[in-house]
Every structure is written in structure tokens, then in C-alpha cells.
Amino acid sequence: MPNESEERTAPAPCRVTVTKEGPMLVEGPVEVVLDDGTTVRSDRFAVALCTCRRSRTYPWCDTSHRRRGRR
Structure with a gap:
């Protein structure tokens, strides 16, 4: 019988896209x-995160x- 921690699934990863001359898309x-x-x-x-400030x-x-x- 699996224990409680083995039954949990990992959350889906967050996707981050780095653009050459623009924002970071998350x-x-x-x-x-x-x-x-x-x-x-x-x-x-x-969302688009500013990378140029x-x-x-x-x-x-x-x-x-x-x-x-x-x-």
C-alpha cells in the first residue's frame, strides 16, 4: 500500500519564455x-515581465x- 507522499503528484512546471529583445513571458x-x-x-x-527596467x-x-x- 503506497504511503501518502507517494500518492501525490508533482505540480506542473511553470513555463517561462525568454525573448531576445523583449520581456520574459511567464x-x-x-x-x-x-x-x-x-x-x-x-x-x-x-504575464510579461520587464527585463529592461x-x-x-x-x-x-x-x-x-x-x-x-x-x-
Whole structure:
């Protein structure tokens, strides 16, 4: 007879997609712990996390990275 821990299944992994010049796409819902220790949460099915730190809604991407000129 299997014990209780053997009957549990592992949760499905969270999918994270790294884009070359844009945000990091994360399948939600997600909780993000910021560098000051605060936690923000999104219950959306997918979120875009800012990687350039230009977003006015950081840590969520607001497409501010698009305004950067290419060299």
C-alpha cells in the first residue's frame, strides 16, 4: 500500500519564455518578489515581465523597451 507522499503528484512546471529583445513571458498566475522584498501577484494566464527596467509598471512589461533605438 503506497504511503501518502507517494500518492501525490508533482505540480506542473511553470513555463517561462525568454525573448531576445523583449520581456520574459511567464505562464500565470504568478507571484513576483521584488528586490525590496515586496510581493506582487498576477492572476492572468500569462504575464510579461520587464527585463529592461524601463517599464512604468515594473515588474510588468509596458513595452517601453520598444522605444529604445537600435544601433
